[in-house]
Amino acid sequence: MPEILSLNNVTFSYTPEIQNSRNAVENVSFAVDEGEWIAIVGHNGSGKSTIAKLMNGLLFPQQGDVRILREPLNEENLWESRSLMGMVFQNPDNQFVGATVQDDVAFALENNGIPFEEMVKRVHAALEQVKMSQFLDHEPHHLSGGQKQRVAIAGALALKPKLLILDEATSMLDPQGRAEVLQTVQTLRTETGLTVLSITHDLEEAMLADRVLFMNDGKKFAEGTPAEIFALGDKLVEFGLDLPFALKLSKLLQKEGVPLMGQHMTEEELVNDLWTSNFNK
Amino acid sequence: MDIKLQQVSYAYAQGTPFEKRALFDVDFDIPSHTYQAIIGHTGSGKSTILQHFNALLRPTSGEVHIGDRLIIAGKKAKDLKAVRQKVGIVFQFPEHQLFEETVLKDIMFGPMNFGISEEEAEARARELVSLVGLPDSVLDKSPFDLSGGQMRRVAIAGVLAMDPEVIVLDEPTAGLDPRGQKEIMDMFYQLHQERHLTTILVTHSMEDAARYADNIVIMHEGKNVLSGTPRIIFKDVETLKKFRLEPPRIVRFQQKIEHMMGHSLSKVCLTEEELAAEIAQALREERAES
Structure with a gap:
C-alpha cells in the first residue's frame, strides 16, 4: 500500500536554545500506509501530541523530516499538505464555529472556496457517513459529546482527507459517547477504507488499530500489532498505561x-x- | 459536614423565554464523612446539582442545607464565604483556573482570600505540594511550565489549601493517562480517610464509583432516581439500562462468568481483585463437590 505519511528520525525540542534540555520527541520514525489504522499510545507528556503537531506542520522538527505522500513537509507545501489531513481534537466544545451542524461542517469547505452546489453535496454526504443527517439544523452546543465529535469528524471528512487524525478525540466523552465515536470510525473504515491515526491512552481504543506505536518519554519504545504491544504486559503499567x-x-x-x-x-x-x-x- | 437537598428544583434563565428546567424536586442527604458518588447520563443534571453544594447556584424552589447553613429558594443568601471555604469544588480541568506567577502563589491565593495569614498560607502550600505528589522544586516555577498532569495537581492543592470539610470532584481524572487517573483517585481516597472529609464524586466512570464510593446516587432527567451502596446499585443491570447507564466492566464480565457456571457468585464484585478471588473460591467449591 502506498505511504501517506512518515516521520524519519524526527527530533524536536520546545527549548532548543537551552543545552541538554529534554527533547519532547527524540529520533522517532514510523510510516502510515494507505488504509491502515495506527494508534499512538503513551503516558501524558510522552510526546504523542507533539507528534500530531509535527505531522500537520504546526511545529517543524530540529532534526529529521516529516513526509506527506513522500514529499518532505515545508513552508511551501504546508497548506496543501494540511488539506490532506483531517483532525479531530480532544475537546468537542473548542472546535465549533458554525451556528448549526451543517454550517459547521461547511465552514472549512467555504474557506477552501468549494462551489456552493458541491458544498451542499459534501456536507450532506459527510453527515450521512457519521449518521448525523437528521441533525442538519441543530445547534452544535445542544448535542451530546459523542454527537459533537461525530460532527467534528464529518467536518474533517467533508474535505476528503487522505488521513483522519484523532487526537485524544474520545478522552472527554462518557462511555456511550466513546463507543459511538469508535463505532463511527470502524464503520467508516469498512465502508470507505479511510486511513486513521488515533492518539490515545485508552487501550481498548488502541486494540481496534492494525498497528500500535508505544511512546515513552519522547521515544518510540515499541511498535507492533495490538497483541504484540499488550504482550509487553507490565512495561505498559511501568510507562504510565494500564493493561x-x-x-x-x-x-x-x-x-x-x-x-x-x-x-x-x-x-x-x-x-x-x-x-x-x-x-x- | 453533611449536605441535604430538599425538594430542590432549578431552572436556568428563569422568567425569560429561554427558561430551561434542569432539576426537578431533587431530594437526598449526604451524611458527614461519606464518600458519595453521583452518576448519570450526560444531561441528567449532575453538573447543576454540583453547583448547589456550595451555593454557586441557589435553588429556584426547595432548600439546600450545607452543614448548619440553610439556602432557601427566593431568599438572598448573605455571606457565603464560610460555605465556599468549607466546600471545595474541583471543577473539570481545574488546571484552566491557574493564573499566578508561581505555583506557590497560586496555591496560597485561595486561603489568603479567606483571611489566612501569609505565613500560614505558605506553610500549607509547602505541605500540600508533597501531599499531591509533586517535588518542592515546582513551588518557584510558573504553573504554565508544568505538564498537564502536574498542573492538575497544583490546582487540586489550591482547593485543599482552603482546608475544606467537603470536597466535590467533577470528573477529576478526565484527560489523564491511566497511571495519573489511578494516582489522583487513590490520593483523594487517602485524603478522604485521613482528613475525615465528606467526598462527593461526580463521574461518568462506573469503575471509579464502584471502587471508591460508599454510596451512589443516580440522576436521570433532572431527578434523583435511585440510591444505594455500589453492590446494590450495580446488581440490577436492567434498571441501570433504563437510566442509560452501563454497569462497570467487572460487573458485565461477572455476568458472563455466572452464565457460564450456571449459578451466581456470592456477591456483586466491584474490583478486578475481588472478582478474581470470587471466581477462585467458586472453583474450589465446585471441585470439592465433584
Missing part, C-alpha cells in the same frame, strides 16, 4: 491459583479458557 481488562484479570486469576492456559487480550478468549480449563472436563 487491557481481560489481561489484567487473567493475571489476577493465575495469582489466585486458577488454572488457565494463558493470558488473554479479550474477554471472550478468557471466558473460553476458563471454561475449557475448569469446567469442560
Whole structure:
C-alpha cells in the first residue's frame, strides 16, 4: 500500500536554545500506509501530541523530516499538505464555529472556496457517513459529546482527507459517547477504507488499530500489532498505561491459583479458557 | 459536614423565554464523612446539582442545607464565604483556573482570600505540594511550565489549601493517562480517610464509583432516581439500562462468568481483585463437590 505519511528520525525540542534540555520527541520514525489504522499510545507528556503537531506542520522538527505522500513537509507545501489531513481534537466544545451542524461542517469547505452546489453535496454526504443527517439544523452546543465529535469528524471528512487524525478525540466523552465515536470510525473504515491515526491512552481504543506505536518519554519504545504491544504486559503499567481488562484479570486469576492456559487480550478468549480449563472436563 | 437537598428544583434563565428546567424536586442527604458518588447520563443534571453544594447556584424552589447553613429558594443568601471555604469544588480541568506567577502563589491565593495569614498560607502550600505528589522544586516555577498532569495537581492543592470539610470532584481524572487517573483517585481516597472529609464524586466512570464510593446516587432527567451502596446499585443491570447507564466492566464480565457456571457468585464484585478471588473460591467449591 502506498505511504501517506512518515516521520524519519524526527527530533524536536520546545527549548532548543537551552543545552541538554529534554527533547519532547527524540529520533522517532514510523510510516502510515494507505488504509491502515495506527494508534499512538503513551503516558501524558510522552510526546504523542507533539507528534500530531509535527505531522500537520504546526511545529517543524530540529532534526529529521516529516513526509506527506513522500514529499518532505515545508513552508511551501504546508497548506496543501494540511488539506490532506483531517483532525479531530480532544475537546468537542473548542472546535465549533458554525451556528448549526451543517454550517459547521461547511465552514472549512467555504474557506477552501468549494462551489456552493458541491458544498451542499459534501456536507450532506459527510453527515450521512457519521449518521448525523437528521441533525442538519441543530445547534452544535445542544448535542451530546459523542454527537459533537461525530460532527467534528464529518467536518474533517467533508474535505476528503487522505488521513483522519484523532487526537485524544474520545478522552472527554462518557462511555456511550466513546463507543459511538469508535463505532463511527470502524464503520467508516469498512465502508470507505479511510486511513486513521488515533492518539490515545485508552487501550481498548488502541486494540481496534492494525498497528500500535508505544511512546515513552519522547521515544518510540515499541511498535507492533495490538497483541504484540499488550504482550509487553507490565512495561505498559511501568510507562504510565494500564493493561487491557481481560489481561489484567487473567493475571489476577493465575495469582489466585486458577488454572488457565494463558493470558488473554479479550474477554471472550478468557471466558473460553476458563471454561475449557475448569469446567469442560 | 453533611449536605441535604430538599425538594430542590432549578431552572436556568428563569422568567425569560429561554427558561430551561434542569432539576426537578431533587431530594437526598449526604451524611458527614461519606464518600458519595453521583452518576448519570450526560444531561441528567449532575453538573447543576454540583453547583448547589456550595451555593454557586441557589435553588429556584426547595432548600439546600450545607452543614448548619440553610439556602432557601427566593431568599438572598448573605455571606457565603464560610460555605465556599468549607466546600471545595474541583471543577473539570481545574488546571484552566491557574493564573499566578508561581505555583506557590497560586496555591496560597485561595486561603489568603479567606483571611489566612501569609505565613500560614505558605506553610500549607509547602505541605500540600508533597501531599499531591509533586517535588518542592515546582513551588518557584510558573504553573504554565508544568505538564498537564502536574498542573492538575497544583490546582487540586489550591482547593485543599482552603482546608475544606467537603470536597466535590467533577470528573477529576478526565484527560489523564491511566497511571495519573489511578494516582489522583487513590490520593483523594487517602485524603478522604485521613482528613475525615465528606467526598462527593461526580463521574461518568462506573469503575471509579464502584471502587471508591460508599454510596451512589443516580440522576436521570433532572431527578434523583435511585440510591444505594455500589453492590446494590450495580446488581440490577436492567434498571441501570433504563437510566442509560452501563454497569462497570467487572460487573458485565461477572455476568458472563455466572452464565457460564450456571449459578451466581456470592456477591456483586466491584474490583478486578475481588472478582478474581470470587471466581477462585467458586472453583474450589465446585471441585470439592465433584
